[in-house]
Amino acid sequence: MTTTTPRTPLDTPVTRRSFVAWSAAAGGAAAAVGTGARLGLLPLTPARAATGGDGPRQVWSACMVNCGSRCPVLLTVEDGQITRVDSDPTGGDDLELPQIRACVRGRAIRQRVHNPDRLKHPMRRVGPRGSGEFERISWDEAFDAVAEALRSTIDRYGNEAVYLNYGTGVLGATVACSWPPAATGVARLMNLLGGYLNHYSDYSTAQITTAYPFHYGEWVSGNSFDDLVNSQLVVLFGNNPHETRMSGGGELFVTTRAKQASQVRTIVIDPRQSETAVTLADEWVPIRPNTDAALVAGLAHVMISEDLQDQAFLDRYCVGFDEDHLPDGAAPGSSYRSYVLGRGPDGTPKTPDWAAAITGVPAGTITRLAREIAGAKPCSINQGWGPQRHSNGENSARAVFTLAAMIGQIGVPGGGTGGREAAYSMATAAFPTLKNPVSTEVSVFNWTDAIYRHDEMTALSDGVRGADRLTAPIRFIWQYAGNALVNQHADINRTAEILSEPDDLTIVVIDHQMTVSARYADILLPDASTPEQVDLAQQGSAGALGYLVLADRAIEPMWECRPVYDILTGVAERMGVADEFTEGRSQEDWVREVLAETRKLTPAVPDFETFRRQGIYKEMSPDGPVVPLADFRADPEANPLSTPSGKIEIYSAALQEIADTWELPEGDRVTALPEYVESREGPEDPLRERYPLQLIGHHYKSRTHSTYGNVPWLQEAHPQEMWINPADAADRDVRSGDTVDVVNDRGRVRIVARVTPRIAPGVVSIPQGAWFAPDADGVDLGGSVNTLTSLHPSPLAKGNAQHTNLVEVTRT
Numbered sequence: 183m184t185t186t187t188p189r190t191p192l193d194t195p196v197t198r199r200s201f202v203a204w205s206a207a208a209g210g211a212a213a214a215v216g217t218g219a220r221l222g223l224l225p226l227t228p229a230r231a232a233t234g235g236d237g238p239r240q241v242w243s244a245c246m247v248n249c250g251s252r253c254p255v256l257l258t259v260e261d262g263q264i265t266r267v268d269s270d271p272t273g274g275d276d277l278e279l280p281q282i283r284a285c286v287r288g289r290a291i292r293q294r295v296h297n298p299d300r301l302k303h304p305m306r307r308v309g310p311r312g313s314g315e316f317e318r319i320s321w322d323e324a325f326d327a328v329a330e331a332l333r334s335t336i337d338r339y340g341n342e343a344v345y346l347n348y349g350t351g352v353l354g355a356t357v358a359c360s361w362p363p364a365a366t367g368v369a370r371l372m373n374l375l376g377g378y379l380n381h382y383s384d385y386s387t388a389q390i391t392t393a394y395p396f397h398y399g400e401w402v403s404g405n406s407f408d409d410l411v412n413s414q415l416v417v418l419f420g421n422n423p424h425e426t427r428m429s430g431g432g433e434l435f436v437t438t439r440a441k442q443a444s445q446v447r448t449i450v451i452d453p454r455q456s457e458t459a460v461t462l463a464d465e466w467v468p469i470r471p472n473t474d475a476a477l478v479a480g481l482a483h484v485m486i487s488e489d490l491q492d493q494a495f496l497d498r499y500c501v502g503f504d505e506d507h508l509p510d511g512a513a514p515g516s517s518y519r520s521y522v523l524g525r526g527p528d529g530t531p532k533t534p535d536w537a538a539a540i541t542g543v544p545a546g547t548i549t550r551l552a553r554e555i556a557g558a559k560p561c562s563i564n565q566g567w568g569p570q571r572h573s574n575g576e577n578s579a580r581a582v583f584t585l586a587a588m589i590g591q592i593g594v595p596g597g598g599t600g601g602r603e604a605a606y607s608m609a610t611a612a613f614p615t616l617k618n619p620v621s622t623e624v625s626v627f628n629w630t631d632a633i634y635r636h637d638e639m640t641a642l643s644d645g646v647r648g649a650d651r652l653t654a655p656i657r658f659i660w661q662y663a664g665n666a667l668v669n670q671h672a673d674i675n676r677t678a679e680i681l682s683e684p685d686d687l688t689i690v691v692i693d694h695q696m697t698v699s700a701r702y703a704d705i706l707l708p709d710a711s712t713p714e715q716v717d718l719a720q721q722g723s724a725g726a727l728g729y730l731v732l733a734d735r736a737i738e739p740m741w742e743c744r745p746v747y748d749i750l751t752g753v754a755e756r757m758g759v760a761d762e763f764t765e766g767r768s769q770e771d772w773v774r775e776v777l778a779e780t781r782k783l784t785p786a787v788p789d790f791e792t793f794r795r796q797g798i799y800k801e802m803s804p805d806g807p808v809v810p811l812a813d814f815r816a817d818p819e820a821n822p823l824s825t826p827s828g829k830i831e832i833y834s835a836a837l838q839e840i841a842d843t844w845e846l847p848e849g850d851r852v853t854a855l856p857e858y859v860e861s862r863e864g865p866e867d868p869l870r871e872r873y874p875l876q877l878i879g880h881h882y883k884s885r886t887h888s889t890y891g892n893v894p895w896l897q898e899a900h901p902q903e904m905w906i907n908p909a910d911a912a913d914r915d916v917r918s919g920d921t922v923d924v925v926n927d928r929g930r931v932r933i934v935a936r937v938t939p940r941i942a943p944g945v946v947s948i949p950q951g952a953w954f955a956p957d958a959d960g961v962d963l964g965g966s967v968n969t970l971t972s973l974h975p976s977p978l979a980k981g982n983a984q985h986t987n988l989v990e991v992t993r994t
């Protein structure tokens with residue numbers, strides 16, 4: 183019935199399995215209660231008993247947002263209200279089956295569930311789209327309205343006109359899972375009705391996801407972080423686990439423990455002195471955004487000039503590093519070595535001075551780093567996803583992979599592939615969602631184009647996949663547990679305009695808060711939050727730890743809210759497919775079913791009733807740290823990669839063919855080598871005369887994207903502020919705490935400035951995810967960075983280059 187799937191781009195494919203049950207190690211369910219009792223917790227009870235008014239009880243639930251973790255939370259419930267949130271009390275304080283402690287956000291989940299912004303009733307738009315004017319309707323009216331719009335859209339345009347927009351608000355759930363589209367209940371319903379237009383890749387990793395197959399054949403993570411104890415040196419390009427993997431069981435914890443154990447020297451390359459650069463690193467190397475490929479070329483120049491590269495590794499495992507290892511048909515001078523030494527078409531040697539001028543990293547530092555990186559064995563080269571969320575992010579990602587190849591530390595303990603860290607992943611089953619009869623896909627990012635210019639969108643012009651071109655415009659949007667309709671998408675003002683245009687567009691938003699995207703709904707359906715329903719929380723990224731959480735129903739759905747499964751069942755009834763949709767099962771029945779399937783794959787997972795009391799199941803990877811490509815390293819002939827050559831392709835003939843055949847907009851370039859490409863709104867763009875500062879938008883501990891953005895405790899603890907370097911602030915007479923306007927041709931954000939040497943000169947950062955809140959003049963007082971970002975996609979992935987923006991800052 184169910185299948186095992188790699189659940190998210192945050193999780194690595196299932197590589198190993200183990201059956202070390204937390205319950206076995208800790209003494210079973212009784213130990214959970216026992217541990218809790220020692221900590222002064224209340225006795226755990228199955229959730230249904232907790233819904234009455236008979237005194238406080240504790241129920242396991244989970245925080246299922248998209249931060250890379252899925253922390254269990256123990257909710258104290260009194261009189262149908264959550265009155266207290268406790269973190270995971272089970273397990274220890276070391277890497278063996280540790281506690282999975284919730285971060286500041288999960289601990290504030292009560293303020294998200296009991297929030298004044300909660301949607302209470304189904305609603306229908308009455309004012310202009312986006313005005314936020316709605317009338318209350320009944321569930322019957324809501325189901326009729328959705329069914330009617332679905333029918334008329336499909337009749338008129340076909341199923342390709344129905345789009346499931348990105349939404350990761352409940353990424354960690356199973357039945358209520360919100361992404362990828364194919365894993366959702368919405369997909370299950372649409373697949374019974376003829377299918378839907380799908381999207382490929384994601385806002386997290388569009389550029390690197392698209393780059394991977396050309397370079398490695400498929401997604402290949404780096405070594406898991408518990409392996410850092412085996413490294414001599416760790417180099418993190420724009421990876422910030424101490425802010426983006428904050429769970430007590432997650433990578434913050436794993437890296438901290440590894441560092442304590444080995445004191446491994448750690449270098450962070452980032453435009454900002456990130457939390458990781460502060461708490462984990464020995465050295466912070468500030469770099470201009472979007473220039474990592476230039477830094478790598480400069481490092482390569484030093485290595486090649488001093489013969490420091492691992493030539494034996496490059497010769498055996500790679501194609502395209504030098505002229506002797508180019509594929510047939512490649513032009514002379516097209517190897518990476520030629521590019522670096524200035525013997526390629528551009529004739530420019532990529533010396534440390536050349537790289538320094540582009541990256542802002544001093545030439546002396548580049549020379550020193552090159553020697554240090556080449557000399558440390560083993561050395562782990564790793565990148566987060568900030569460097570690739572850029573207008574030439576595909577090349578930045580591949581450049582970092584290439585650096586890993588040059589030092590030959592791929593597939594060995596202590597080394598790394600240049601990708602983001604792997605994590606152990608146990609085998610689990612998924613909610614079955616049936617097959618989509620429509621094969622056409624657009625990129626996750628250019629769906630807005632498909633609303634107003636679908637007839638121009640082809641495989642070669644816009645990266646349409648599964649078909650040569652789009653045959654219908656998007657006319658029905660399901661936005662379930664996502665804010666990517668507006669707030670998390672780019673160029674909010676233009677996006678709002680696109681959404682306002684077609685009269686026959688229907689937008690159905692299923693959320694539980696009145697978010698920015700919810701304001702743009704035609705039909706707004708109030709979902710139950712996670713503690714209001716039962717589900718299985720899938721594991722997050724946590725080194726060698728795998729885990730599952732049985733998130734029980736702690737409180738009854740509030741007001742008229744209904745769990746998404748019940749909402750979709752209501753629509754299915756109107757569309758005549760209720761029996762097929764439910765197969766006679768309730769949500770709890772499905773959870774039991776998926777759990778039974780999971781137990782076939784991982785037998786140590788407890789049965790439903792035990793799990794309900796126990797809350798968490800944990801196991802450790804039986805083989806220790808995950809070391810991707812170890813097989814390839816051991817025997818590349820027997821275990822070739824799935825690239826055309828079977829090797830790591832530093833020069834990709836497939837990319838050269840794309841460069842020759844795709845219709846790219848002016849200024850966009852796809853290259854066979856991971857070259858540095860001067861790109862739109864990069865440091866060399868003449869637009870800098872008007873907008874001299876590079877703007878990025880880091881992921882922030884105050885929120886997970888926009889989720890938790892309306893929680894008062896978090897707003898107070900981690901306020902929304904724009905980072906600016908003292909030199910840039912002085913030029914503009916700006917002091918910390920001043921209100922400034924951040925401006926470009928796309929919009930204006932009014933925000934408090936934080937003047938800090940923790941950001942490179944010439945760069946500002948507005949933490950992404952704050953809620954867009956325009957005043958009467960259209961000035962965004964909410965501080966949403968997407969007021970300023972661009973809809974122009976990256977060349978190869980057609981992905982979101984949301985960290986590539988030029989702006990000016992003025993004091994108000």
Ligand SMILES: Nc1nc2c(c(=O)[nH]1)N[C@H]1C(S)=C(S)[C@@H](COP(=O)(O)OP(=O)(O)OC[C@H]3O[C@@H](n4cnc5c(=O)[nH]c(N)nc54)[C@H](O)[C@@H]3O)O[C@H]1N2
Pocket residue numbers: 248348349350351352385386387571662663664665666667670671692693694695697709710711712746879880881886887888889950951967968971984985
């Ligand atoms: N400028 C800029 N923009 C970015 C990024 C960036 O770095 N810079 N990052 C991008 C990335 S990596 C991502 S993943 C996307 C994330 O974009 P989204 O996937 O849109 O993530 P969120 O903003 O967290 O929105 C999740 C929504 O789900 C809702 N939700 C939470 N729980 C539930 C539930 O139980 N039921 C329902 N129905 N709804 C629920 C929340 O209220 C919220 O509206 O943003 C992207 N946008």
Ligand SMILES: Nc1nc2c(c(=O)[nH]1)N[C@H]1C(S)=C(S)[C@@H](COP(=O)(O)OP(=O)(O)OC[C@H]3O[C@@H](n4cnc5c(=O)[nH]c(N)nc54)[C@H](O)[C@@H]3O)O[C@H]1N2
Pocket residue numbers: 248249250385386387419420421422425426427428451452453454456469470471472473474566567568569570571572878879880881882883884885886887951985
């Ligand atoms: N607290 C919190 N945690 C989260 C999220 C959240 O919103 N809040 N979102 C989650 C999600 S869905 C995702 S996809 C991940 C995102 O994880 P990432 O994409 O890795 O996070 P970012 O903050 O975008 O970027 C990481 C670092 O890269 C830096 N950076 C930006 N541009 C460049 C560049 O050109 N070069 C270099 N070298 N560095 C650069 C940033 O300053 C930042 O410190 O985080 C997840 N975790």
Ligand code: SF4
Pocket residue numbers: 245246247249250251252253283284285286287288289427428429430886
């Ligand atoms: S936001 Fe992430 S790290 Fe924080 S509690 Fe939720 S799942 Fe855990």
Ligand SMILES: [Mo]
Pocket residue numbers: 248385386387
């Ligand atoms: Mo993401």
